[in-house]
Structure formats: C-alpha cells, structure tokens
Amino acid sequence: ADLSHRFTFENRGAAGGKIPLGLKRKGLRIVVTGGAGFVGSHLVDRLIARGDSVIVVDNFFTGRKENVMHHFGNPRFELIRHDVVEPLLLEVDQIYHLACPASPVHYKFNPTNVVGTLNMLGLAKRVGARFLLTSTSEVYGDPLEHPQVETYWGNVNPIGVRSCYDEGKRTAETLTMDYHRGAGVEVRIARIFNTYGPRMCIDDGRVVSNFVAQALRKEPLTVYGDGKQTRSFQYVSDLVEGLMRLMEGEHVGPFNLGNPGEFTMLELAQVVQETIDPNAKIEFRPNTEDDPHKRKPDITRAKELLGWEPVIPLRKGLPLMVTDFRQRIFGDHKEGLA
Ligand code: NAD
Ligand code: UDP
Numbered sequence: 001a002d003l004s005h006r007f008t009f010e011n012r013g014a015a016g017g018k019i020p021l022g023l024k025r026k027g028l029r030i031v032v033t034g035g036a037g038f039v040g041s042h043l044v045d046r047l048i049a050r051g052d053s054v055i056v057v058d059n060f061f062t063g064r065k066e067n068v069m070h071h072f073g074n075p076r077f078e079l080i081r082h083d084v085v086e087p088l089l090l091e092v093d094q095i096y097h098l099a100c101p102a103s104p105v106h107y108k109f110n111p112t113n114v115v116g117t118l119n120m121l122g123l124a125k126r127v128g129a130r131f132l133l134t135s136t137s138e139v140y141g142d143p144l145e146h147p148q149v150e151t152y153w154g155n156v157n158p159i160g161v162r163s164c165y166d167e168g169k170r171t172a173e174t175l176t177m178d179y180h181r182g183a184g185v186e187v188r189i190a191r192i193f194n195t196y197g198p199r200m201c202i203d204d205g206r207v208v209s210n211f212v213a214q215a216l217r218k219e220p221l222t223v224y225g226d227g228k229q230t231r232s233f234q235y236v237s238d239l240v241e242g243l244m245r246l247m248e249g250e251h252v253g254p255f256n257l258g259n260p261g262e263f264t265m266l267e268l269a270q271v272v273q274e275t276i277d278p279n280a281k282i283e284f285r286p287n288t289e290d291d292p293h294k295r296k297p298d299i300t301r302a303k304e305l306l307g308w309e310p311v312i313p314l315r316k317g318l319p320l321m322v323t324d325f326r327q328r329i330f331g332d333h334k335e336g337l338a
C-alpha cells in the first residue's frame, strides 16, 4: 500500500510536510474508539509500547478510566470522553473502531454500531486514515455451517432480542465496504470470536466473566440451557496481535479472529472449577432466545494471509484472568492494572 499519505506525529511540524514512512518508522497517530474498554485498553498498551501516539475516544458506557489510567501523564496518550454517535474532528493516521455496547445487558436499543461507525468512516474519509472495524462472530447468527468460514453469509434473525447487536455489526460491515468501494477509504474488517482476559467487565453477563466471578464469590456457576452449546474462547493478547497484524497488513478481510478450541458451557464450567474451586456448584437456568448452538472459527484465512494464530489455550489464559478478577472483586489497590 502507498503509505506516503501517512506521516509521523513528531516530524510533521518540524519538517513542515509529509514525510513518507521509510525504513525508520516513527510513531503513528492512532485513534482507538472504545479504548477504555476490555479489548481496547490492551490494544492501547501495545500501541503505546510500540511508540505510537494514541487518542482514546470513549463514553465510558462499559469502559473504565482505570483500564487506561496508567498512561495518564504520557504525552503520547490522550483520553477524550465522547459518544461516537456524535461527529468528531481529529487528524490521525489510523482508526481502530471498537466502540460498541458489547454485552447483552448494554447493547439493546443503541445506535452506536450504525451511526458511530458512519461517523468514524466519515472521519477516515476526510483525513485519509486507515479504518479497522471490530465486527463479531455474531454476524454468523445461529450458524448453519460449522466451523464458520468468512465466506459464510450467516443465519441471523432480523427481529429478535439479539438483533440490535448482530444486525448492527452486519450494517457496520456494509458501511465499511461501501466507504471502501465508494470513497476509497482503506479499511480492515475483523470478525472477533468470544474473547476473555484481565479487565473484562465483571458483571456484564458474559459466560467466562460470570463463571469466574461466581466461582470466586462461592456462588453456583449458572449454566444456561442444557450447557451443551459450544463457544471458542480466545485470550485477549492473541486478539490484539491479530488486530495489529490486520491493520498493518495488505488485506481488507473480513478475517475471523478467534481460538478454534471449542468447548461446551459445561466443559467451560469444569475448567473454571479446576482453576478456581473444584467444589463450585453448577446451577441450570433457562437459556436466552436465539442463543447460537455452536460457534467455532475457521482461521485458515488469517493463518495464511496474516501469519497469525492464537498461542494461548484456555487452561493457560484463564488463570491470568482469575488473578485480575480476584484483585478487583476482593479489592486490593491494583484495580484494572493487571
Ligand atoms: P467493552 O464493552 O469492554 O468495550 C467497548 C468500549 O466501547 C467501552 O469502553 C465502552 O465504554 C465504549 N463505547 C460504547 N459505546 C460507545 C459510544 N457510543 N461512544 C464511545 N464509546 C463507546 O467490550 P470489548 O469486549 O472490549 O469489545 C470491543 C469490541 O470488540 C466491540 O466492538 C465488540 O463488539 C468487539 N467484540 C468483542 C468480543 C469479545 O468477546 N470481547 C467478541 C466479538 C466482538
Ligand atoms: N464525520 C465526522 N468526522 C469527520 C468527518 C465526518 O464525525 O471528520 C461524520 C459526519 O458528521 C457524518 C459522517 O461522518 O455524519 C459521514 O460523513 P461523510 O462525509 O461520509 O458523509 P456526509 O457528511 O457527506 O453525509
């Protein structure tokens, strides 16, 4: 790709013009929407460590200042409280668009996925920035193909209780491709499968955070339905690596980013028992409507074109998350800094 339109933060003023990124790469100016959230804050850590200048745009809907607080005072870090549903004017080289009410408790009736994505694409178009959308495996709905390949169009109920999220992300993908084809915006699309790790919301109702918090609090693990539905769980650092490779690479995607290791919810409960408390009880609850029965990524495309695959299996990643949850639930003073 022609990178000559991108120029570095440091030398822009000094040199008074655009300097192509050559051998010696200096920091880029990067916006991370949703950067105070779970995935976003880990991404920000990596970008800052790499030497980039990062602007986090977040309305703290589910994100927390604590997740990025350790960067306060760093001149290459900036935090803006802003709802991406409102227009935003910035000058940047790359946009990682993660802002999204991501959990079932929060995503209902929210226009972020459509209006927020439109605004960030408008921003990318205006300043010539590269735009990466974090879409989701939920675009496959309750899939009729297993595992899911990127070429599968999905099986989504347009009027169900989950539709705001699924269809919102599908629309976001459509907008992204329209801006790519119609306005020449450089875009990247990631379809993220279930991801877990430190800084995950404790009470947003996702299965891994629920089970871990329940086991730590000596409450029964709540298995919805018969517990035979499957998911694939990816550790957050694997995802962040995939997102960065996608952004820097030459391919639009969409790319599945997930860990192909597939577990039933009962198996997950068992891993949580082994990791935290072998005596933790299991309690069955009715399942939510339209719950996908199976989900597992086919990551052949990401392996071949991005040279990426996850390296942290569930049994290795879960203990890292437990350490963080233990600190946050039982409150010593390291909240959010895991
Ligand atoms: P998260 O809730 O921790 O992060 C989302 C962030 O977006 C939060 O900080 C929230 O405050 C912010 N936000 C929400 N609406 C906003 C708005 N209108 N304006 C500005 N900020 C807003 O969730 P996450 O797990 O870190 O998810 C990050 C992205 O990855 C999301 O787009 C999500 O759809 C996608 N994703 C995550 C998973 C997963 O398992 N974690 C799976 C599939 C897709
Ligand atoms: N937008 C933004 N920041 C920018 C440029 C655009 O938030 O730097 C918003 C803008 O307000 C609009 C959306 O992005 O709502 C789409 O912009 P675009 O220019 O593509 O569409 P238009 O404004 O021409 O309808």
Ligand code: UDP
Pocket (backbone or CB within 6 Å): 104, 194, 205, 206, 207, 208, 210, 211, 222, 223, 224, 225, 227, 229, 231, 265, 287, 288, 291, 292
């Ligand atoms: N689930 C569960 N117990 C819980 C929370 C969720 O058994 O306390 C189930 C849920 O019904 C679904 C799976 O775990 O089948 C994954 O749910 P989650 O909301 O974490 O992710 P998603 O459905 O978006 O993949």
